[in-house]
Amino acid sequence: RKELALQAQRQLFEKDWRDLENLTDRDTRKPSHEAKLTLGDNSTSFTKERPAIYNPYPKYNSKEWLATHALYVPCIGATGDEVEDIKVFRGRPRNFPDPGFGSYSTLGLDRNLCFERETRMGQYGVNPVMDKDGQPVNWDKVNWGELQSKCVDQNQARFATSGPPNAYVDEEEDSEPSPDLKKYDESAEKQTPKDLLATFRRFWRGPDARPLRSRSIKGVFENKRAYNSTVKAREARTAILLRSYTGKEYNDNDKQAIRSLITELSLRTGGEYQVFLFVHYREDEFDIWASEDLYRQAIEKHVPEELRSITILWTEGAVDKMYPKLTVKARKVHNGQFLPVQMFMQEFREFDYVWNWEMDSRVVGHHYNVLNKLAEFGRKQPRRGLWERNERFYIPSYYGGFESKFRQTVERQVGDETIWGAPKLPVVNPVGPKPPVENPKDDNYKWGVGEEADLITLAPIFNPVNSGWIMRNQVWGYRNLNFPWGKLPRRATIITQVRASRRLIDVMHAEDLRGNHVASEMVSQTTALLHGLKAVYAPMPVYFDRAWSGSQLAKWFNGGPKGQSGSFGSAMGWGQEGRYLGSTWYYRAIPPQRLYNNWMGYEDTGIGGPEWEQKHGRTCLPSMILHPIKEVKPTEKGYSTDSKLPYD
Known part of the structure; x- marks a missing residue:
């Protein structure tokens, strides 16, 4: 019934x-x-x-x-x-x-x-x-890579031409491959991250994607329209990494979606964004890193002509060599989805932020409008009570206004059990800022306002411990004799489409070089938590195909202890x-x-x-x-979409 x-x-x-x-x-x-x-x-x-x-x-x-x-x-x-x-x-x-x-x-x-x-x-x-x-x-002859490069060249006066080095990596730190990696790859050699990046640079920095700092700016400023000597600040740039893989068939709608992303985010803004097709090369036909010709052949074989100029390939073998202290299981894409993103950001230092973008998501709306508003929301959020708000679905019909009743409700629910700065743990040296006052109640929602979010998610940042979520215990490292891994505070978000700052990515990279890692859906959230960085769940509108009331939604989706979405009773379980x-x-x-x-x-x-x-x-x-949007193509009469869960 x-x-x-x-x-x-x-x-x-x-x-x-x-x-x-x-x-x-x-x-x-x-x-x-x-x-x-x-x-x-x-x-x-x-x-x-x-x-x-x-x-x-x-x-x-x-x-x-x-x-x-x-x-x-x-x-x-x-x-x-x-x-x-x-x-x-x-x-x-x-x-x-x-x-x-x-x-x-x-x-x-x-x-x-x-x-x-x-x-x-x-x-x-x-x-x-x-x-x-x-x-x-x-469309096959449109060179999107060249169009994006010319666009940012014309607007070069607006942007920094390179970024600072990763301040959290010790170049002298031992990078001896783990016994696990030596068993997996007998040819594994001791190489520093710097050595490896020098190798990848030859392939990733093609004629349409060369570093800004290496481009000649002679002639750019000859165009007086492009120069303003009174500029007070450089604008931030964001990379959009469209996550793909060899073997994927790109239908017309995939290409149309990519064209809209490039046009609305990169070309229309004068280079504020840049879009890349970030392809996981999964074949064993040949070693793409052996020569530029083989790398190019792989792109030509697996990527449509229109998209080749924006394509960057990565392999699990490259990830293995970059992060030798992680186990094979930790490095596999299922658990290590952000490892190649980290490698990308170590090379492309001109980007302040990166969107890890799922190919099976679609924005019905305007890309720039949506992403700009998500960033603005993150910038406006105060840090007081932020982690507690982050771990709840915002249900307007149940809570009322976000900055008034919702905030008050959450504070009543958690009492004094609030996260204020990085937790004190023997296995982490936090790099984030310290709170301006010892007691969060002495801060009038000022700390964090105007600060860019290091992480923006599109769903709650929940506590996976005791949640029943299948990846909750995927933790490597982060332990010593007096601190077992099970004590590590963790946070997670289902669906890995997030925006991360260069700072957060750099810290994730440094932790992985040390052998500290958690599952893909946890890694950016947990790293932000452990290091006191600013993470924000931006409550984008989500609809349901049934008439659930606000109280029903709160019961079934924020049903954990003290009204959170995670822990016992989680809908992610x-x-x-x-x-x-x-x-x-x-x-x-x-x-x-x-x-x-x-x-x-x-x-x-x-x-x-x-x-x-x-x-x-x-x-x-x-x-x-x-999300998810899979095959978009004409359907037969009487067609109905279905989506089976693994246990159905």
Whole structure:
């Protein structure tokens, strides 16, 4: 009977809400949000609604901008012209539910915008695209690596050309391979991290990805538009690493998503971001590190032509040599997903931050707008009570306002049991700042405000100890005779799509060189905790396909001790993840694929497809991040997405 009731709720949720012809709250938004929209000659053939041009970027080259920045130089895109902004519809679908977790207003996002596939993704290949000469764009011949490099060259006055060395690594520290590695690889030799990076640099720093510090700047400043001698501060840069692997088939939607990431984050910003396809080379056909020719052959064999210029390969063999004090199990990608990211950041020092980006996630919304708001939210968070807020799903219908009732509720729940600075442990020497006062109650939510987050996650940073989560005890090192590994405080986040600072990555790298490591979903969170760095769970909107109340969500997802999402009773525990099947963000969930299929015009669960759209109109969605999205392709009549958990 309960299952029938839930099915009825899902059916109610699926009806009457997504079509473009029934938008509400078209003019309900803040003036700052309204300023991002302009109405041009934007009529479409599929709706009477007129989309607006959406420009969520800073007011480049305004008087305010030039007071603190060098001049912004627009960049050329795939068409040979300066990149254009996407379009969006005002309003949201009638009867669209509120998110169960997270909040648009808390993150500063406009909830009353609706994104439709053609106006959102048309310029990336959903529609035919013409170049500046009126010819169809040949996507295979677009050199995204060169476009990104030229873009940052033109804007070089805005950015630092290199970064500081890793201050936490002792170059003289013994890097003798472990007995485990010698058994696994008889050819293992003693090489320092510096030696290894010198080897990888030949392959990673190709003509389209060479270090900024090695580029000649002669001529760059000859363009007076690109130079401003009064600049007060360099802007931070962020690398986007799209995690892929040899053997992956790249469909049209994969390529369209990558084009949108590059265009909106890298080219439109003048180089604030740079996108890389970070490919795990899993074959044993030949040693790609033996020569530049073999490395290039591997890329040509396993990566589509369009994406080769942004591709960087890594291998588990390279990881083995970089981190000889870790065991083979710790270095495998399942447990060591961030090890190659750390290697990347040791070489590419010009980046202040890095996004570890899952290829099976999709942003329905504007990439720059979403990532910028996540960063702003992290910057605004005070450190007082931060770890305790981090470990709870923010449920607005249950807690109320984020900075008022939610904060107060969490403080009542935890009392004096709050994390304030790095914990004192005999196996860790923290590198983060010390609290300004001994008692957090003496800090009026000031410490940390304005400080960039070293880590931004998209789901709670929970306590895995006693949670039943299968990876909770994957700990290597972090022990001595008086401190067994089981005492190590840990934190984790399910789904490894996170933004990490160069500082955090450097500390992770240093700990791994010493042989200290935890599982992939724990490593950035636990390292931040142990070293007193600033970690923030940004409560992005997450929807459910059933009408759960706020109290029900709190019971089933924040049901741990004192209202936390981790520890005993955690929804992340083995056998409990079925609670997420109806959500829009988890590693096993049905709505992400279904919503995205419908959005792309494909039938799924009785919605979408040409016949449905002819009757109801096209679907549109508010800004959200979806995961997992697997194969995006036309579906057969009657198709319904399913997602099986390992124990089903």
